[in-house]
Amino acid sequence: MALVFHVPDLACSACVDTVTKAIQSVDAAAQVSADPKTKQVNVDTAASEAAVKTAITNAGYTVAQA
Template identity: 60%
Template structure:
């Protein structure tokens, strides 16, 4: 399953890597593409959408 999120406060490559790490705490095998320019995060994962969202939010980012 591929999840698509918009993360408006992902501002730079560091944010993208923080978000990627946060997602990987939920699913170490997740494939994460995070683009600070478009604010889009695309995640190929078996994990629950709500769990992935929660991980991103606890890392300090908002999910639209």
Template identity: 45%
Template sequence: MSTEFIVPDMTCGHCVKTITSAVQAVAPAAQVTADLASHRVAIEGADAQRAREAIEDAGYEVQVA
């Protein structure tokens, strides 16, 4: 199951790495794909709520895509 979020504050590679690490901390097998241009993050293999909370805990605002 894939989940997609919009993360408006995601603006650079460091943001992508931080978000990826945060999601993989709660779901180690998760695959995270980020598109900086559209501020979208697609996550495969993680519970949507836990992934969202992990991104928010990393300091980013999360919107449902």
């Protein structure tokens, strides 16, 4: 399932790494591409949107409405 999140605190590539690892802790096979410029996080995963959103939030980031 392809999900799109808007993460306004995504500032640099280290943030991308942190968010990617957080999402992959929920689904190790998740494909994540995130862009600090657009603050957009694209996730292709079998996990639910709620689970991914929680993982991003638990990593210390805010998820805004996409």
